[in-house]
Amino acid sequence: MNGEQMKISKVVEKMKPSGIREFFDLVIGMKDVISLGVGEPDFVTPWNICESAIFSLEKGYTSYTSNRGLYELRSAISKYLKNKHSLSYSPDHNMLITTGVSEAVDLVLRAILNRGDKILVPDPSYVSYEPVSELAGGRVVLMKTSGRDNFKLTPGILKKYISRGIKAVILNYPANPTGVSYTRKELLALSKVFIDHDLIVISDEIYDELTYDFSHTPIATLSGMKQRTVYLNGFSKAFAMTGWRIGYACGPEEIISAMTKIHQYTMLCAPIMGQLGAIEALRGSANSVLEMKREYKRRREFIVSRLNEIGLECRMPEGTFYVFPSIKNTGMGSVDFAKKLLHKEKVAVVPGTAFGSQGEGYIRIAYASSMDNLKEAMQRIEHFLK
Amino acid sequence: MKEILEILEKDARTTPEEIARMLRKSVAMVKKAIKKYEKEGVIVKYKTITNRDILKDDGQKVRALIEVRVTPQRGHGFDHIAERIYRFPEVKSCYLLSGSYDLLLVVEGGDIQEVSSFVSERLATIDNVNSTVTHFILKRYKADGDILKRIERNNRIAISF
Numbered sequence: 001m002n003g004e005q006m007k008i009s010k011v012v013e014k015m016k017p018s019g020i021r022e023f024f025d026l027v028i029g030m031k032d033v034i035s036l037g038v039g040e041p042d043f044v045t046p047w048n049i050c051e052s053a054i055f056s057l058e059k060g061y062t063s064y065t066s067n068r069g070l071y072e073l074r075s076a077i078s079k080y081l082k083n084k085h086s087l088s089y090s091p092d093h094n095m096l097i098t099t100g101v102s103e104a105v106d107l108v109l110r111a112i113l114n115r116g117d118k119i120l121v122p123d124p125s126y127v128s129y130e131p132v133s134e135l136a137g138g139r140v141v142l143m144k145t146s147g148r149d150n151f152k153l154t155p156g157i158l159k160k161y162i163s164r165g166i167k168a169v170i171l172n173y174p175a176n177p178t179g180v181s182y183t184r185k186e187l188l189a190l191s192k193v194f195i196d197h198d199l200i201v202i203s204d205e206i207y208d209e210l211t212y213d214f215s216h217t218p219i220a221t222l223s224g225m226k227q228r229t230v231y232l233n234g235f236s237k238a239f240a241m242t243g244w245r246i247g248y249a250c251g252p253e254e255i256i257s258a259m260t261k262i263h264q265y266t267m268l269c270a271p272i273m274g275q276l277g278a279i280e281a282l283r284g285s286a287n288s289v290l291e292m293k294r295e296y297k298r299r300r301e302f303i304v305s306r307l308n309e310i311g312l313e314c315r316m317p318e319g320t321f322y323v324f325p326s327i328k329n330t331g332m333g334s335v336d337f338a339k340k341l342l343h344k345e346k347v348a349v350v351p352g353t354a355f356g357s358q359g360e361g362y363i364r365i366a367y368a369s370s371m372d373n374l375k376e377a378m379q380r381i382e383h384f385l386k
Numbered sequence: 387m388k389e390i391l392e393i394l395e396k397d398a399r400t401t402p403e404e405i406a407r408m409l410r411k412s413v414a415m416v417k418k419a420i421k422k423y424e425k426e427g428v429i430v431k432y433k434t435i436t437n438r439d440i441l442k443d444d445g446q447k448v449r450a451l452i453e454v455r456v457t458p459q460r461g462h463g464f465d466h467i468a469e470r471i472y473r474f475p476e477v478k479s480c481y482l483l484s485g486s487y488d489l490l491l492v493v494e495g496g497d498i499q500e501v502s503s504f505v506s507e508r509l510a511t512i513d514n515v516n517s518t519v520t521h522f523i524l525k526r527y528k529a530d531g532d533i534l535k536r537i538e539r540n541n542r543i544a545i546s547f
Contacts (some may be wrong), residue, residue: 024545027544027545028545032546035542035544035545037544037545037546038542038543038544038545038546039546039547040542040546126547127547128547159437176547182414277472294389294392298389298393298408298409299408301406301407301409301410302407304402305407305410306407343538348545350543350545350547354547355547371397371400371404372397375404
């Protein structure tokens with residue numbers, strides 16, 4: 001079969017190969033780069049979790065689990081959500097263990113969307129929401145947020161994009177790439193719009209533990225929201241377990257069952273080693289999580305203060321381990337800035353445009369990197385700007 | 387301001403300016419707090435953690451853990467006798483413990499003979515020292531929270547979303 005004859009699905013063909021692929025290859029091919037472009041914790045998974053997973057392998061836990069995931073894990077998550085957020089989901093009917101939140105996003109979109117259904121996705125936002133919605137047959141309506149309003153969704157912005165035929169909305173807070181999160185009050189205002197327009201809310205709250213200035217409110221805890229929310233979370237960020245690939249979805253039984261149907265044919269189940277590690281994570285890692293959070297918070301303060309000092313305007317993000325400074329006053333575009341910074345100073349950052357066209361004029365800096373790296377990188381950026 | 391201690395315990399080289407940024411405090415406030423901690427003895431010293439095992443040609447020092455049973459003294463408890471012992475420069479650490487013996491020492495010397503003679507001639511002969519048990523340290527894996535072996539850490543992909 002030659003290239004011309006090869007028939008790739010139209011949706012896939014249309015999927016953006018992400019215009020900055022070339023930039024990424026550049027970074028990966030370069031040596032001695034300080035990368036602030038990494039979307040995962042720099043901490044290694046706490047040892048109690050690793051040790052417990054090793055022990056379970058030694059004992060021979062290497063099989064499939066039930067499609068929905070180990071009951072013990074679902075039950076532990078259920079208790080955790082109840083204690084932490086007064087959020088009650090039955091481990092039997094309202095919960096599915098997935099291979100990371102990424103799979104959960106895919107499942108929920110496929111479970112609810114009919115061809116042509118419209119779905120609201122923020123711009124900028126995490127890279128997978130738009131293509132995966134399209135793969136599921138949805139039509140994406142991008143909600144443009146901008147630096148002027150701190151990249152925050154408001155009822156006003158929502159209403160601007162809500163039209164007939166919109167079925168669902170994807171929320172992500174604290175948000176990758178902007179670090180933006182919402183207070184309970186802000187969420188209440190948004191929830192009124194969701195309820196008024198009868199939308200399904202897909203809420204990706206994977207960074208919830210990394211909220212620094214107030215306590216995180218799951219939107220499902222607000223009145224009238226639980227029955228329309230699919231709550232997505234996982235172990236990657238809070239417990240530094242990205243490679244373990246364990247996430248979960250909680251929501252109305254009808255949607256979770258539909259997601260489970262797809263999951264049983266496509267993924268079958270999340271890896272058992274990861275699930276066993278996750279059980280230990282919930283059992284005995286509270287201190288490690290707090291310690292990592294304190295460290296992230298100090299880095300956040302440091303980096304925001306330095307960025308503003310060297311002339312890149314940067315607001316204090318409420319959560320995650322990202323900052324999203326403006327580079328507008330340099331006169332360079334995002335990709336241009338990132339490329340030049342890489343070549344001249346060997347510091348890698350992600351151009352804001354990787355997350356949508358509204359990211360133009362911004363870069364994402366991940367401060368999930370040692371203080372030594374951050375200090376050095378800030379010096380190099382300062383030198384670059386001179 | 388206790389977080390200052392946490393930061394310095396992790397990296398004593400962190401400057402007051404950097405700490406001030408991390409904690410969103412003024413540099414003057416941080417400097418003042420550090421001065422106060424130093425004066426009160428909360429901050430004892432700034433030192434470097436080394437692993438000299440890597441320097442193959444270095445005159446390797448020998449360390450031993452020594453369990454010491456002593457008789458406490460009326461009016462002073464263990465403090466006096468402990469001081470008699472920890473004043474020796476060979477004694478690198480000294481702890482009072484609960485359990486089957488009283489003091490645990492880390493003693494350092496140029497070689498096994500040196501440590502042995504310190505124990506038999508100096509330590510064991512002190513009044514109120516009843517008995518000692520010496521354990522020579524064969525290998526140090528972790529010291530004060532730091533793993534001494536270099537661990538390959540940087541295996542994340544350089545860019546991810």
